[in-house]
Amino acid sequence: MATDSILPRGTGQWMEDAEGPRWWFDSGSLALDFAYTGGLDRPEESQPVADAAALNDWLVERFPEVAPTAGEREFRDATALRSAIGRLARQASRGETLAPDDVDVVNLFAATPDIPPVLPGGGRQAGRT
Known part of the structure; x- marks a missing residue:
């Protein structure tokens, strides 16, 4: 039995409008779910992931083994990737040229190494400066 605070590993997230109901949004893709955290179709409205702390929360909800270490630099990178994914999704849905x-932004991030496995409890993480 799933609750609002426990997400199954995979896609989907609870969304809500400031003045409207809550609903479960499941695009079927973590990339599209992430793009929506920046207001995929309403970038002028509030964003569910608006800072590094919210990015950490979003990641840990989906990947409990990931340490919540994203800072401002990672948030800026994530924002650039999120925006590119959102624009590409809209273009693809309209049959437009990407x-x-x-x-290039998506390919750059796709080409970077995966997050290395980490044994919790240490003070350092491989590959981090």
Whole structure:
């Protein structure tokens, strides 16, 4: 039995409007779920993931083994990736040509190494400066 605070590993997230009801949004893709945390179709409205702390919360909800270590630099990188994914999704849904700059952003992040496995309890994480 799932509750609001426990998400199954995979896609989906609770969404809500400031003045409206709550609903479960499941795009079927973690990338699209993440893009929506920046207001995929309403960038002028509040964003569920608006700072580094909220990014950490979002990641840990989906990947409990990930240490919540994202700071401002990681948040800026995540915001750039999130925006590129959102624009590409809108372009693809309309049958438009994908913007080469956004494709490059996604490819850059896709080419970076995965997060290395970490044994909890240490004070350092491999690959971090």
